[in-house]
Amino acid sequence: MSDLRAELTEILDEAEWEWLIPHVQRDAVILVVPELSLVDVGVAIASDKIPSVQQWIDEQLITKPTTVQVGEWNCSRSKRFNTLIVQPYVLVQEITAVSAK
Template identity: 35%
Template sequence: MTETNNDLLRAKINGETARMQWMELQRFFASGAMIAVSEQLDLVDVAVRIAADDKQAVQQWMADGLIGKVTDAQAQSWLESNAELWAVVIKPWILVQREKMH
């Protein structure tokens, strides 16, 4: 992917990122299409790499435990706390991330 295409993709994804309540996202979790992104990573960077099919980066993040399918425990915690998450769609996935604590 050229740098210009990468910049355009990044801008598009950034514009599609939104804060959403967990209640609005639960149905995507139930369908198994939700990926949790660690607060250590930038949600847009991860989305760009997935969209660009960067298997090496994605496999490394998975091996390091930085991305993975949302667990039942995460879903329960987010439900109980009425969490607001950052979310973006990279078909067929919904990527979600807790807000970074400063």
């Protein structure tokens, strides 16, 4: 398991919205809320941890992008995402600007 976690951590990357469009078109993108770790979700999916994945789906912590989200991202083509490929899926988290306090 630690080898899988290390491998997924190694391939964690950033992507521009335009790079993700073909994956959205083939319905392969899974949006992960910022409160979850992309690596944790990737390990669970790759290891067939169905109860964990189903719980995240039920709680809407991992979802398919909505048409509204896709529309917003199309309008802001400079949008960036943290990404992790776990075949056949591309897990993504929006990168948001951190507001200064």
